[in-house]
Amino acid sequence: MKDLIVESAKKYFSRFGFHKTTMEEIAKNIHKSKGVLYYYFKNKEELFNEVLKQELSCIKTELSKIMMSKNDSLVMLKEYILIRLKLLYKTVNYHETLKADFFEKYYFVKDVRDDFTKFERIQLTTMLKKGKDEGYLNVIDIDSTVDVILMVVSGIEIPLFLQNKYDEYEDTIEELSEMIANSLRMQKNKLFQVLLTQKHKQ
Amino acid sequence: MKDLIVESAKKYFSRFGFHKTTMEEIAKNIHKSKGVLYYYFKNKEELFNEVLKQELSCIKTELSKIMMSKNDSLVMLKEYILIRLKLLYKTVNYHETLKADFFEKYYFVKDVRDDFTKFERIQLTTMLKKGKDEGYLNVIDIDSTVDVILMVVSGIEIPLFLQNKYDEYEDTIEELSEMIANSLRMQKNKLFQVLLTQKHKQ
DNA sequence: ATTTGACTATTTCCGTTTTTCGGTCAAAGC
DNA sequence: GCTTTGACCGAAAAACGGAAATAGTCAAAT
Incomplete structure (x- = not known):
């Protein structure tokens, strides 16, 4: 699940940037509720950092x-x-x-x-x-x-x-x-x- | 007069930056009316460019x-x-x-x-x-x-x-x-x- | 030719209202 | 017990409208 979230986030962050991407759309993209993102990541910033870390x-x-x-x-x-x-x-x-x-x-x-x-x-x-x-x-x-x-x-x-x-x-x-x-x-x-x-x- | 204006502008632009400096204060600094600035320079941008040109x-x-x-x-x-x-x-x-x-x-x-x-x-x-x-x-x-x-x-x-x-x-x-x-x-x-x-x- | 200052047009600022979105969590699902 | 949901809340962002500030104008004065 965590990987799924990161992949979805990578897609949206890359396209729209950190600030223009909403947690809602990241979640919808994988047919999940936004709340599940917060089960795996503390906040939006942490999710972005995870995406960035994986890329780097x-x-x-x-x-x-x-x-x-x-x-x-x-x-x-x-x-x-x-x-x-x-x-x-x-x-x-x-x-x-x-x-x-x-x-x-x-x-x-x-x-x-x-x-x-x-x-x-x-x-x-x-x-x-x-x-x-x-x-x-x-x-x-x-x-x-x-x-x-x-x-x-x-x-x-x-x-x-x-x-x-x-x-x-x-x-x-x-x-x-x-x-x-x-x-x-x-x-x-x-x-x-x-x-x-x-x-x-x- | 033109030099006087440029000197005053240099002082204010350097200190406050282009956007925070007003034409009024540049003029007041040399005890002139703001209108005289526009006699010698087309606009604020041109005045800034002149200052920059002289410095460069x-x-x-x-x-x-x-x-x-x-x-x-x-x-x-x-x-x-x-x-x-x-x-x-x-x-x-x-x-x-x-x-x-x-x-x-x-x-x-x-x-x-x-x-x-x-x-x-x-x-x-x-x-x-x-x-x-x-x-x-x-x-x-x-x-x-x-x-x-x-x-x-x-x-x-x-x-x-x-x-x-x-x-x-x-x-x-x-x-x-x-x-x-x-x-x-x-x-x-x-x-x-x-x-x-x-x-x-x- | 140069300068002034009243004036206009435009932009910025500010306070208020509305909308959006990040985050929360009790309840439900597995 | 772990995972997910979705209603909800509060903070932040966006939108709005009016006030204030500022860039620019120009007829009149020098």
């Missing part, structure tokens, strides 16, 4: 797969950024949470969003650490680099998702991910410095 | 100075980004124009904003071209790289300016500018390749 959980799963691949960390980083934006673009309810930055009536999504940010921070930190250990990445302070990446990808969400510019900016996003990766690429001159020193000694 | 004009002047410096293009690029954000942070009326992304009642600021973006595009393009010609920058497509930079710096304006996170993110911004510059840095391995070849021949 799917995205987390997909993003985690990137960590499993055999690609080097720069490729993984690029993929992470691109796939992240692509999946979130498809998650309409997530777009609505961006409005929490402006409207107090979205206060209740904060925890779910913070949880997702935490997940992201862990993923990125792991990725950068791996790249650093492998010698591919040149990162001095992993935490602050993660801050930058998060700030950048979050910053572009509003134009991309709320202003529907994702398609327009698809190439630019691709290049952005390239630039971010490139900015962290270990300079190969260090290798050649070693080689040069050896040649000089011979 | 000062910023354009400061940013243009960066082009005059003797620094290499990477340093200039970093400075451009940092100074840009810093100056815009101080321009309260500009912050208000960011709301145009959400509220239709700010439709009238579009042209002034587009003009500023054009200016920026020219500056960045010039800078990148110079860096490419000097051999400092590794840029394949200048236009699309400029797109990325603009998208990124614009993206972070809302958290920084509208959510007052500039101070909190000051270090992150610094690192962002470093990363952007770094992503475009010409790989020095090419230089060492040449040197290595010469040593090998000797």
Whole structure:
């Protein structure tokens, strides 16, 4: 029953948004009385958060797969950024949470969003650490680099998702991910410095 | 008289915002009748745009100075980004124009904003071209790289300016500018390749 | 050419009324 | 005992109409 409710809610929240969707219509859609929604969920906000959590959980799963691949960390980083934006673009309810930055009536999504940010921070930190250990990445302070990446990808969400510019900016996003990766690429001159020193000694 | 009006308007718009500022109080501040405002400006929107234009004009002047410096293009690029954000942070009326992304009642600021973006595009393009010609920058497509930079710096304006996170993110911004510059840095391995070849021949 | 201030038109504000909707829970159903 | 219903309540939102405020106007004055 709970799943049925969440599915119905997902459908309506995605289409009409949190505020325009009524509990009555969510219930009617599954031929139930509205009271049953409150048997399983404390209130409308909790139902929305459950929908959101499930959607973000799917995205987390997909993003985690990137960590499993055999690609080097720069490729993984690029993929992470691109796939992240692509999946979130498809998650309409997530777009609505961006409005929490402006409207107090979205206060209740904060925890779910913070949880997702935490997940992201862990993923990125792991990725950068791996790249650093492998010698591919040149990162001095992993935490602050993660801050930058998060700030950048979050910053572009509003134009991309709320202003529907994702398609327009698809190439630019691709290049952005390239630039971010490139900015962290270990300079190969260090290798050649070693080689040069050896040649000089011979 | 026109300057007097603009100065008075700047003071009130900055403090109370466009919508909360009345033409009456702008006029009273300079001991004039409200009707004189309409002699010089078509309407309230035009007056606001004039204020905005003048403020952005000062910023354009400061940013243009960066082009005059003797620094290499990477340093200039970093400075451009940092100074840009810093100056815009101080321009309260500009912050208000960011709301145009959400509220239709700010439709009238579009042209002034587009003009500023054009200016920026020219500056960045010039800078990148110079860096490419000097051999400092590794840029394949200048236009699309400029797109990325603009998208990124614009993206972070809302958290920084509208959510007052500039101070909190000051270090992150610094690192962002470093990363952007770094992503475009010409790989020095090419230089060492040449040197290595010469040593090998000797 | 510039400024004023009375005036108009439009917008905003405010208090009241009506409607909607989130939430409740005793009773019914399984 | 668990689950569901549907009548009900109170709070919030929406609608309404009138008052107040404000943007804009323009003939007259300077």
